Amino acid sequence: MLESNRRHWLKQIGLSVAGIGLSNLDAISAPTDLLAKDSANNLPIRLSSNENPYGPSPLARAAMTENINISNRYNWQLSTDLIQAVSKKNNISTNNILLGAGSTEILDLVTRLSSTKKGSFLIADPSYSYWTEAAEKLGLKKITVPLTKSKQLDLDAMLKAIQSDTRLIYICNPNNPTGSIADRIELVKFINEASKKAIVLIDEAYIDYTNQESLSAIAIENKNLIIAKTFSKIYGLAGARIGYAIANSKTIEQLSELKSWASGSISVASTAAALAALNDEKFVLEALSLNKNARQFTIENLKKLNLVCIPSNTNFIYFSLNNFKKDFFEQLKNNNIIGTKIYEEQGRWTRITVGTMEEMQKFISAIQ
Numbered sequence: 001m002l003e004s005n006r007r008h009w010l011k012q013i014g015l016s017v018a019g020i021g022l023s024n025l026d027a028i029s030a031p032t033d034l035l036a037k038d039s040a041n042n043l044p045i046r047l048s049s050n051e052n053p054y055g056p057s058p059l060a061r062a063a064m065t066e067n068i069n070i071s072n073r074y075n076w077q078l079s080t081d082l083i084q085a086v087s088k089k090n091n092i093s094t095n096n097i098l099l100g101a102g103s104t105e106i107l108d109l110v111t112r113l114s115s116t117k118k119g120s121f122l123i124a125d126p127s128y129s130y131w132t133e134a135a136e137k138l139g140l141k142k143i144t145v146p147l148t149k150s151k152q153l154d155l156d157a158m159l160k161a162i163q164s165d166t167r168l169i170y171i172c173n174p175n176n177p178t179g180s181i182a183d184r185i186e187l188v189k190f191i192n193e194a195s196k197k198a199i200v201l202i203d204e205a206y207i208d209y210t211n212q213e214s215l216s217a218i219a220i221e222n223k224n225l226i227i228a229k230t231f232s233k234i235y236g237l238a239g240a241r242i243g244y245a246i247a248n249s250k251t252i253e254q255l256s257e258l259k260s261w262a263s264g265s266i267s268v269a270s271t272a273a274a275l276a277a278l279n280d281e282k283f284v285l286e287a288l289s290l291n292k293n294a295r296q297f298t299i300e301n302l303k304k305l306n307l308v309c310i311p312s313n314t315n316f317i318y319f320s321l322n323n324f325k326k327d328f329f330e331q332l333k334n335n336n337i338i339g340t341k342i343y344e345e346q347g348r349w350t351r352i353t354v355g356t357m358e359e360m361q362k363f364i365s366a367i368q
């Protein structure tokens with residue numbers, strides 16, 4: 001690439017603003033070297049936490065490295081830049097956004113906001129429930145609503161389960177651990193009803209793996225709707241800890257009041273990484289395509305083993321161990337693979353993260 005073109009390109013992707021020089025960019029190698037390092041060090045194959053095995057993207061890695069040099073300064077400017085970039089990406093205003101250290105921080109803040117009055121919260125079962133222990137500690141009673149037989153969210157049953165004291169209704173869409181996705185029209189109908197009674201929190205951690213439109217546009221109008229988003233999945237930045245909330249500006253204000261420094265919990269290096277990642281469309285498209293291929297390969301082979309899989313809209317697969325005659329977790333352990341224990345139906349189901357094709361080939365060999 002001609003130097004002038006490269007400068008233009010760097011400007012476009014926002015790295016010139018973040019101070020990335022051309023020489024640094026030359027030094028960046030593809031993320032595949034990270035994968036090679038894992039395998040050379042005989043590290044376990046991690047198929048347990050739905051991380052993106054291809055990230056961080058080269059641009060995000062460059063931005064992180066470069067911004068270590070200004071980590072003596074607080075993150076005023078870059079966090080403002082990131083809020084602006086996120087608002088542009090989602091076509092919303094900057095006062096509809098609150099940054100957090102991963103979407104975990106957003107989930108925690110929404111929980112705190114909901115628990116200012118005692119009452120209950122609603123969650124499907126199984127769903128992503130890491131945050132629920134904290135909600136219970138804060139005095140909210142947990143109400144669970146089973147999924148349908150085909151492992152879909154049962155929105156009708158969830159509506160019926162709302163109590164007069166329900167403060168928070170959590171929907172993970174697509175749902176973790178099942179990978180299933182709710183019909184958007186049904187979900188909007190549900191939100192219209194449910195948000196009259198309580199705060200509805202939609203966790204869109206995996207929406208980027210689907211073609212479904214985010215609910216962000218609806219959230220900015222509805223004071224009782226909050227969307228949680230993350231850079232941990234398709235952007236490959238789980239360890240950098242960056243997420244954000246999208247909501248009505250008044251709701252963002254309420255969430256911000258629960259923090260001493262709103263949008264202040266992300267490091268300079270991580271913020272720079274997120275800014276660069278937002279512009280690395282090539283990486284996102286590649287990660288999506290590689291995930292799709294490895295997922296298809298895995299599902300086909302699980303089916304050949306006579307194991308029932310729930311159709312996946314994500315970077316993980318939920319399947320039944322009913323027809324698996326050996327000890328699944330022992331097989332994984334013997335092959336240095338980490339999977340996920342699920343306790344639904346006495347552990348008859350499990351979830352596996354979709355890693356690289358090579359990792360999934362090893363996974364299938366391990367359980368054959």
Ligand SMILES: Cc1ncc(COP(=O)(O)O)c(C=O)c1O
Binds near residue numbers: 205231
């Ligand atoms: C559905 C869901 N929400 C939230 C999170 C938390 O992600 P993070 O805090 O890294 O954004 C995860 C992590 O796996 C998840 O699966």
